[in-house]
Amino acid sequence: MRQAKLSAFKKNIQELYIVPPNDLGIPIVTSWYRAINKFFKSMPFLIIVPLTILIFILLALVSQHIIIRLATFIQYGY
């Protein structure tokens, strides 16, 4: 039992390090990248959905005509 748990743990650790962590060359850029990246690694829709709704609400406030034209164009595109 303990051996099985140990081998599963080893497998998980090996899986974690199949790729080396990203290094963008400049330490501050790398830290920014990691700070932003963590939001997209798990549950990305918690960020993406409110952000996209906000973008299009703002666009609708600027011009409803653009929103209507864009939605019609994309809907014809399916």
Add this chain to the structure above:
Amino acid sequence: MDINTLFAYLIASLIIFARTFAGLLINPYKTVRTQSISGTVSHAVIICLMSLFYFSLAKPTISEIFLATVSAFAMYILTIFGFSILPGDGTFHVRLKRYNATWALSYVPTIIWFYASFYLFLLFPPPRSESMQGVVLSVLFLAFSLSLLAWKGILAYLSIRFSSRVQFYRVLYYIFLYLAVSIPVWILLYNLHIFRVPFV
């Protein structure tokens, strides 16, 4: 393989696909990483079948269904071959196996978008009006479309990252190469009326 074994294999594949789909929603990073190691083929097969079913719904004639299906499959095969040729960790065949397992997952948002747009087209056919309901529906539809595009972008990035196992800048370079080759193909397919929105 007898019919019972085939049926059991199909059910098992569907259950695994459902779990992977939930994983892509909740934890895309870990799911794509796991799939790049397992190298499973069944997801690609299920997505191919879903695409074929979609084309049979959306296209009016057999020849158009055939043309759309062949074009989509050819683009998929050429894409995974193209990415596998580019430098990365492991041999060409190893990378090809990984891409086959992970790149197919980046088609999940595309397929959801196409099915949703198809049924939305039937329920609320365009053009939209500038009434309150029209604007709200348009905002929701555009937000839904952009969310799926962002999800697809994340899955495509992770697919390249874990299949070629390269660093961030090289992933961006590979995406740039992919777009440089694909955009003319999408324009060609658009002009030939095969896909009005590219099957990316």
